[in-house]
Amino acid sequence: MTALNDTNDTNPKSSQSRLIKTVNSARVFLKLLGVFLPYSIRLLRIRIGTIYHNLTYKPVDSPKNVIVVGGSFAGVQVANWLANAVPLGHRVVLVEKNSHFNYLFAFPRYAVVAGYERGAFIPYEDILGDAVKKGSLLRIRSEALTATATQLLLADGQAIDYAYLIIATGSSQSPPAKWISTGREGACDEMRSTQRSVSKASRIVVLGSGAVGVEIAADIKTYFPDKYVTLFSSRNVVMPQFGRKLQIDVADTLKQIGVVVRYNTRPKALPDRKSIQLPDGTTEEYDFVLSCTGQTPNSALLNALAPQAISKQTGRILVKPTLQLQPADDFSFPNIFALGDVAEHGGPRMARAVFMQAGIVRDNILGLIKGRSPSQQYLPHVWIEGAIQVTVGKNKSFAYMPGDNGTDMLFAGAGYPDDFNIAHGWRLVGANYPGHGKLS
Template structure:
């Protein structure tokens, strides 16, 4: 609808001036900060430790490195060698030859940061105490403030298991091969990942039979009916079989779905796209009161501090936390600003902390791919109006490569890596 295009444009244009002004002020402030921050000896440095370097964690570290006063340092503890651009994982589980694009170096975090303000540790947290973060390597990091942005765990096509980018690329190639070889495929879970994977498989391999199974009456249960109906119609038009209100049982040892009505369906490949488990275990032993018994999320105050009053210097945000906002990267970035602001206020001794209020319109907006080039842009406004724009401007290889600059990485490094991989491929396959 023309009115949707207009409403979408006006909504974005209304947000852009404030966003641009904020970004400009941040850059000016960062320039001044580089001139005033002074590196101190190790025994005089207080650490702000951020655990988790995905979208929200990355932004939090980047902003802390541009704002912390002399005497403080931000330390990123992240298990992965590269930032995983998970939005491209469904596409790169199907499309071959672009999986390197989805693993972005963390080199951009240190660009422009004053010397001594940032440290990056690739490691896994094994325990958190009131003053220390203990790592798998045996190192103990003393912290003044701790920020938990560990997100969730799941399997491909949502997440990879490997922490090294090369091994993670191998995981994606493995799923590419499985999908290529299978003729009859079932995808269980009709959220965004399941929808994108199903449409990608059918668009890249139209000869395959693809079934999408979902436990509820509508796909994309977290979104409004306009998007739900549009997606269901698009997938049906593509030839994808939809089985709704179905919660089949299956195991990794078999390729059969067992439905509640007694029906059984055999497939050559079943891909689960359900179950995001919050990575909240790092503080569960120290503060069981902070963990939701129902969802396992870390319970937080509106200030993003953990709900346990015994630990006011520990913050949590993003998908791991029960923030009241959506479980979207954009929401985590908004929340990271509240964390940043409150750490600065606490450093200055202020007790008047900022609070987080979900920005419904922008935090819950989504760009959904529906095959090679079709996309659906969706917003749900506070007055209840749904904005849906369907377009055909997507790129077959996705958006991952374009994101390297956003995260401060040099895309030339990607091209050099691809050229190197291509040059050794014949020897690897020999």
């Protein structure tokens, strides 16, 4: 009877709790409406514009180039949107060294679970094919070395003139966050090599407690319960870039599944990948070491042209709210933009944020082409753009939305299937997943 009374509708505490939940839900709805309504209007405008563009665009000889450097989430999104909007006489050129779009979110899972590797690499033709066919987009597989005021110089010797330059080069990370090979087959071989090392090892250490480190450590432990898995965090928490709610629940889940977390220690992985060196100089031996630490912004493209535009603190490219290069006293390049992980834009470094930024860059470049001053500014909505979904083993996941003063929200859910919902990943970038075993 007492238990029933505790949850009865007449219980003041229960009523107050429901009221708080209702108010919070209303706040979330209004916040979502404030972000997604204008974003949805922009998407509708883009889709209508694409239909018109398909009917009217004709390629010309010697077009003015809008070059996008980098073919990950930021680069692909802005290249696609611009290629379906640039006026006659202009063309988008996407420069990317990888043969396929790398779906990075699946990499930690595929470093542990075999059989799905090829699905993490999406053909660019499936993403950008329509724009390529009509001639408004040219994709060049090469590495961009440096930019001048008028040209982009490539590793294969090409020098491409540009009217506008968009830098979406992201950041560099070590495997398994990103792979060394630029071709799908080579990258798949790297994945399989890591899978074999994980399978053979009894004692495994993972360095770095961000999303990649947490996911791969938890996957190893839940797919191979008999293995001894240690995760090192340089801080006194895991997932240090996120809020306490997520940190606490992720740490508790790691403990429940048997991952040993060692805090406030930043070891160094030794070249043999079987030992680590602690800060005091001592070493520890394991069967396999996975390093999931550090990101280096790929901003070297501007080293010669505009070194002042690269932050000395972070190595990222300094930009205005319009996402144009931040000018200094001795240089100004209003036709150069940067977005995504390589840019110091003040927003989250997440895929959701680059979708917002891509729209800003698109609109501002189209405005410049038409002789107007850029009017669109990127104002981060951290609570939605900084949201994350993270798996902690094969049976559990968390969805997290950041907020101020305890307003962050955390939702626990089921784990992802073995293939990490790869069909959804393909749809996210506009491609159709042919199914496991049917990849060309």
